[in-house]
Amino acid sequence: MTTLKDIAKKAGVAPSTVSRVINDSSRISEKTKTKVRKIMEEMGYHPNINARNLVKQRSHNLGLVIPYSTEKAFADPFYSEILRAIGVLAHSKGFNLLLLTSNGEEEEKKTVLNAVKGKQIDGVLLLRAKKEDNLINELTKINFPFVIVGRPEETSKYYWVNNDNVKASERIVDYLIDKGHKKIAVILGDDNYILNEDRLQGYVNSFQKNNLKIDQDLIVQTKKIDHNNIYILAQKMIKDHPEITAFYGMSDTMAYTIMQAMSDMNIKIPEDISIVGFNNNPMSKIVSPPLTTVDINIYLLGNKATELLIAVINGQIEKYEHTIVPANIIERDSCKNLN
16 A cells, blocks of 8 residues: 655655645645656555544635526536636645535525535635625635635725726727627626626727717616526517617627527628627637637636635735736627628
């Protein structure tokens, strides 16, 4: 049976170094950690995680909070991609993932706090940012490590990772305006989610910067962003306002639904109407026509958020900080130049 001393001997390090690698100590370089972990894998060495966790009062689990039920979340490629990024980095640092799902705000708070009290998790990744978030308030009160993927209301008070959604949104609307579009319809999700507020602000900024009048009838907000509701809303908007030349989907999944709604009305994309999305989900390059969208670097968002959370858990960061991940427009075939 392989022992810790066997690993140390083959790696050419002290047994205490192997122990520190197992505990992901910040005192050990990433190069040494990679080398030792590779040897552990080759020799089939598995440390007694349960015993180590009991001593350190660690579960070595990260709790993930998503805004929907698991079924709905995995229907959105955004969550599949960000969970892939989180999983890869967490695994490399010796952490497992625990999905904390619910069907409402109170249930969500109860589920997460039960996991905290039961020492099932060492930290929380919140894969959304909401206004007046009771869960954030509770986690802050008990000083429990958490990182938000999104912009919190108080940007200097928390650990968070996000894109500059206002600027990115402004750029994609600029793109449409530069192509001659002035009647740009937009469907927004629940304004309780800060992301929707920021992306609307970008839309407004672009219209104001380009000295164009905003038609409030072309801005529709809904708390129900399921496929059926978005499909109905998109068709109603185009019937009520045939002057619309472009739709701005606040997410790629919303844009896909709008594309289907237009196609079912025999409205051709991009010949009759242009459509843009947001997120650059993997499917966006294979839908027909391929979707012009904003690439928010989903994988990097998940990677940076996980890296930050683990650093907070390990006491390597003491002051609140945040990271802004770059976003870029990916031009494909879903937009027509009207100039």
